Amino acid sequence: MRFVRLLSLFLLLCAALISAPSRAQATLVLWHTWQPPQAALLEAWLADYPPIREGGLAVSVQYVPLAQLSAQLDDPTVRPPDMILSTSDALAQSAVRRFAAALDRNLAPEFRQTLTLLAWQLAQYDGQIRALPLLLESHTLYVNRALVGDVSVASIRELAAQAAQHGLILPRDFYPTAGMFFALNGALLDEGGNSALSVNPLGNYLIALRVLATSEGVLLGAPEDRFRAGEIGYLLAGSWRLPVLRAALGEKLDAIALPSVEGRAWQPVARAWQLYIGIGSPLRQQSLDLGRYLLSEEAQRRAFDYGFIPALPITDAESLLAPLASAIYSAGVPLPNRPEMAALWLPLREAINAVLDENADLLTAASRAISRANEGIAALRAQ
Structure with missing residues (x-):
């Protein structure tokens, strides 16, 4: 009898060891x-x-x-x-x-x-x-199909025309629209972290941005609330916004190819x-x-x-x-991962503001941004 009890205890112990994590x-x-x-x-x-x-x-x-x-x-x-x-x-x-x-x-x-x-x-x-x-x-172009229907947008000029009918929320910053800058042969930094900005590509980017940003129906720098509420047809926003936008719009939400810029493909950053x-x-x-x-x-x-x-x-x-x-x-x-990139954001933002708010000369705004960027990089390296 004692042997049976000991055997039972032994078997229970083995089972516990096997089942324990x-x-x-x-x-x-x-x-x-x-x-x-x-x-x-x-x-x-x-x-x-x-x-x-x-x-x-x-x-x-x-x-x-x-x-x-x-x-x-x-x-x-x-x-x-x-x-x-x-x-x-x-x-x-x-x-x-x-x-x-x-x-x-x-x-x-x-x-x-x-x-x-x-x-x-x-x-x-x-x-x-x-x-x-x-x-x-990166950034992508979201659409509300319930408003715009089955429409495709091939160029920024076509997007501007669509904005006049259905509205477009466009961020007021360089990063979301940098794909236009690179489509126009722009560059930010070289391998050594020096500024690679040049007047012509930056000026051409500012021209393209002004064409789009000043078009009828474009809400520049507006929050995305009205898009989520179903009132606006187009939204340029980060891909990471997809879960929130899908929760708001459901099957009405779509995302389409980014438009070309002067016949050149948008290059997403x-x-x-x-x-x-x-x-x-x-x-x-x-x-x-x-x-x-x-x-x-x-x-x-x-x-x-x-x-x-x-x-x-x-x-x-x-x-x-x-x-x-x-x-x-x-x-x-x-997107450059070098510390020198910190010296470029503000000059680029100031150039955008000067062109859109003050109707500044494009080449002057571009030249000033390049000078400010070079000064900023020099200051960073002097620290």
Whole structure:
């Protein structure tokens, strides 16, 4: 009888050990700068990652606002993470560059060939790969089909004509319309971080922007509220706005190819969301393994629903972002990730304001912006 009881206890103990979840062998600390609704994509990714599901790995996730990222990394009382998920232009911050390991030796040539060249350009700094690029984002042209019907827009002049009938909300800044600048042979920085602005391309961009921005029906710099309310037919906005706009408009929402500029294709300016791996992390291999999983086709296909374009060049004909994906893969331009870019934003914005508000001479406005940009870069380097 005693033997039977002991045997029963032994069998119960074995069953408990078999059914108990295994303890995680390692815990990766991941900081990210995503906010809702995009942060839900990270949750979905991690929930489906096999080593996490099987109990062999845990990931401790912490949100850090992008504006506080450098301060957190430089704080000696804060333990640095193993990985950071943030934007490609975060590389402009010296603290991020000190944190991020160069990954060239960790990435086989055949793996690199699976991603777009644009994605790798966004992950590079001074010739080194400093991150795994996961997703791309840019601006696209949203339409309310209930208002505009089954209409396509081939050029900015056709878009201006449509704006007169149905309205267009156009951001009042350089970045959303920079695709016109690059279509007209513009350039921002050279490889050394020096200004590559020149008068003719910048002047031609300002001409094209003024044609569109001053057209009847264009609401310059207006919030997107009226588009979400179904009152405006067109909206130029970030791809990342897709979840919010779709929630507001449902099946009435569509996104169409960006219009040509003086017969030249709009070249969307893209930035990446990428995974930086800590140079001092003892879990670099686990971080790389997670990054490779996030670049699998299964994980990448989730990107479209959250307003992103996969870094892995895959298509989804049913996605509203299919036209933007095609444009990015064929003619996308990387948003510079160098610190000198900070010296260009204000001069470009001032040139836009001068042309649109003060009817300033185009070449004068362009020349002034170029001078201000050069002065700003010199001041940054003198710090």
